[in-house]
Amino acid sequence: MTAVASSDGDPVVATLRSAGVGEVAPGSSLAALTTLRVGGPARALVTAEREADLTAVADVCRDHDLPWLIVGRGSNLLIADAGWPGIAITLGRGFRGVDIDGDQARLGAAEPLPTVAVRLADAGLGGAAWAVGVPGTVGGAVRMNAGAHGGEVSDHLVEVDLVRLRTGTRETWPVEACGLTYRHSDLPDDAVVVSAEWRLAPADRDTVREQIREIRDWRREHQPLNRPNCGSVFANPPGDSAGRLIEDVGAKGLRVGGAEVSTKHANFIVTSSGATAADVAGLIATVQDRVESTHGIRLRAEVVVVGAVGAAP
Numbered sequence: 371m372t373a374v375a376s377s378d379g380d381p382v383v384a385t386l387r388s389a390g391v392g393e394v395a396p397g398s399s400l401a402a403l404t405t406l407r408v409g410g411p412a413r414a415l416v417t418a419e420r421e422a423d424l425t426a427v428a429d430v431c432r433d434h435d436l437p438w439l440i441v442g443r444g445s446n447l448l449i450a451d452a453g454w455p456g457i458a459i460t461l462g463r464g465f466r467g468v469d470i471d472g473d474q475a476r477l478g479a480a481e482p483l484p485t486v487a488v489r490l491a492d493a494g495l496g497g498a499a500w501a502v503g504v505p506g507t508v509g510g511a512v513r514m515n516a517g518a519h520g521g522e523v524s525d526h527l528v529e530v531d532l533v534r535l536r537t538g539t540r541e542t543w544p545v546e547a548c549g550l551t552y553r554h555s556d557l558p559d560d561a562v563v564v565s566a567e568w569r570l571a572p573a574d575r576d577t578v579r580e581q582i583r584e585i586r587d588w589r590r591e592h593q594p595l596n597r598p599n600c601g602s603v604f605a606n607p608p609g610d611s612a613g614r615l616i617e618d619v620g621a622k623g624l625r626v627g628g629a630e631v632s633t634k635h636a637n638f639i640v641t642s643s644g645a646t647a648a649d650v651a652g653l654i655a656t657v658q659d660r661v662e663s664t665h666g667i668r669l670r671a672e673v674v675v676v677g678a679v680g681a682a683p
């Protein structure tokens with residue numbers, strides 16, 4: 371595999387540009403695309419605007435034996451300090467949109483979930499107020515089966531449109547095929563979600579708007595939203611809460627370099643300026659070790675780790 375390069379003279383960048391795949395940024399920092407604000411550059415970052423851009427990028431990856439990485443809002447990503455040796459793909463405005471028809475909504479994969487929640491409420495559709503608190507995109511939310519406050523993507527998803535990067539095909543998968551379980555899907559690694567169809571229940575607009583207000587207030591009060599973070603770092607183990615276990619072992623406020631277990635919410639790690647991905651990975655491992663040695667439970671990281679994120683020395 372080729373090493374990360376950041377020059378405009380990179381032949382891969384030239385090939386991407388001549389393929390007309392949308393905006394191409396060589397050696398682009400991925401930290402800026404994530405809510406944790408750590409991590410190195412990609413060999414190139416492509417902002418795709420059309421499905422054809424995705425298959426063209428896939429062709430370049432195949433020809434140059436490069437891996438791809440799909441980046442949504444980066445709100446659940448921990449990217450290695452060394453960066454990503456291949457091509458990072460993000461979906462541009464061409465993949466946005468909320469089209470509501472009766473109790474169904476066709477959602478563009480790049481649409482932010484909080485916007486979706488508000489649009490559905492305005493249309494008098496209920497059940498998805500939870501989405502206002504999850505700062506990801508529709509695509510990332512389907513991939514993660516995101517959820518909160520008792521709701522999750524699998525409650526609403528009818529079908530999902532995918533572009534497969536290995537074959538260049540466009541496929542529509544019914545929800546039953548997606549293998550959605552707690553913060554997990556069985557979507558293959560080459561599947562780019564391009565849009566999703568949700569079905570909602572009719573509801574009183576003002577009631578849903580009030581739910582949205584309450585969720586926003588609750589989050590402001592209980593989560594460290596003023597500092598870079600990736601939401602819950604660990605999935606809850608069956609029948610328990612990761613935050614409770616972390617708090618119980620006295621890990622609130624624990625630090626490794628510029629990464630710190632939030633004092634506001636134990637299942638959040640916040641970063642300061644100068645923090646590295648290795649700091650975050652080191653803190654994750656320390657927390658896992660502490661909880662395991664006291665409670666015999668190894669917490670599963672919910673955050674998606676990209677590249678070789680070595681723990682800090």
Ligand SMILES: Cc1cc2nc3c(=O)[nH]c(=O)nc-3n(C[C@H](O)[C@H](O)[C@H](O)COP(=O)(O)OP(=O)(O)OC[C@H]3O[C@@H](n4cnc5c(N)ncnc54)[C@H](O)[C@@H]3O)c2cc1C
Nearest residue numbers: 442443444445446506507509510511516517518563600601
């Ligand atoms: C403050 C805060 C609060 C949060 N609260 C919650 C919460 O309550 N519940 C919850 O579930 N999550 C929560 N999260 C985590 C995160 O917002 C969700 O996991 C979200 O679904 C990730 O979406 P994203 O677009 O940011 O995906 P990214 O973080 O960019 O990517 C996550 C994964 O999805 C893949 N992916 C992204 N886009 C696509 C696509 N179009 N097609 C295929 N794969 C794709 C990526 O390759 C990666 O594997 C929170 C995060 C923050 C920062």
